[in-house]
Structure formats: C-alpha cells, structure tokens
Amino acid sequence: MMLEKFCRVYQELSSNNLEALDLIYHPDIHFIDPAHEITGLTMLKSYFHSLYQNVSSIGFDFTSRIRQDDDIALEWVMSISHFRLNRGRIFKVNGMSRLHVTNSGLVDLHRDYFDLGAMLYERLPVLGMVVINLKRRLGK
Numbered sequence: 001m002m003l004e005k006f007c008r009v010y011q012e013l014s015s016n017n018l019e020a021l022d023l024i025y026h027p028d029i030h031f032i033d034p035a036h037e038i039t040g041l042t043m044l045k046s047y048f049h050s051l052y053q054n055v056s057s058i059g060f061d062f063t064s065r066i067r068q069d070d071d072i073a074l075e076w077v078m079s080i081s082h083f084r085l086n087r088g089r090i091f092k093v094n095g096m097s098r099l100h101v102t103n104s105g106l107v108d109l110h111r112d113y114f115d116l117g118a119m120l121y122e123r124l125p126v127l128g129m130v131v132i133n134l135k136r137r138l139g140k
C-alpha cells in the first residue's frame with residue numbers, strides 16, 4: 001500500500017501539489033541525489049519547488065520494485081523536458097531509488113542513483129559534446 005502511494009505521488013507530482021510529499025515523507029526526511037543532500041521535509045519541498053519551476057514536463061515509470069522489511073529499491077525511468085536541456089525536448093534518464101520506511105509508513109531516507117552526466121552535462125550546448133566525446137574515448 002505505501003509503495004503504491006509513493007509511486008502515485010511521484011507520477012502526479014508538480015510544482016502545484018508539493019504538499020502531496022507530506023503523504024509519503026517523514027518530517028525529518030534525509031534525501032540524497034547525485035547533486036544534493038537535504039534534511040527535512042520543508043527543505044525538500046523547497047528543493048523540489050525550485051527544480052519543478054524550470055521543468056516543462058516530468059514523469060516517472062517505475063519498472064521494478066523490491067521490498068525487504070523496511071527497505072525498498074525502485075528502478076525507474078524519468079521522462080523530463082527542461083527548457084535549458086536538450087533544446088527543451090523530452091529525454092529519458094534511468095535511475096534507482098533506495099528508500100527506508102519507518103514504522104509509521106513514512107519514508108525517512110530517500111537516496112537516488114542516476115548518471116548526472118547523462119541527465120545534465122550531456123544535454124548542455126558545447127559541454128555536452130565534450131562529455132560525450134570523453135565517454136567515447138573511455139570506451140563507454
């Protein structure tokens with residue numbers, strides 16, 4: 001039940017309904033992604049508010065869900081359109097989230113794993129070509 005609610009909140013999340021995060025996160029949530037580390041639901045909402053202001057569209061397709069006791073692993077594909085990235089066109093980023101759920105059913109740890117370079121650096125003019133060429137040289 002909690003896992004379905006979590007996925008639904010993220011699938012419907014926008015800058016206009018960030019209060020939905022109250023339904024899934026503990027007030028002392030510890031959130032980590034490749035670019036930020038945030039503690040507290042108020043700070044997380046502020047972070048998401050600033051992110052969603054620049055996003056034209058965003059959606060999550062949860063492709064795999066594994067739960068063992070209080071720990072959850074979610075694989076996902078994020079489809080995102082940002083006016084400064086990829087010329088504003090939608091692109092996809094694969095990722096995984098590790099969640100820890102409290103006895104009250106709220107998430108108190110959320111850690112995202114994804115390739116920040118594939119999401120951000122490769123989508124920027126000029127720098128994107130440099131990163132892509134470096135990856136090719138490294139055999140990726």
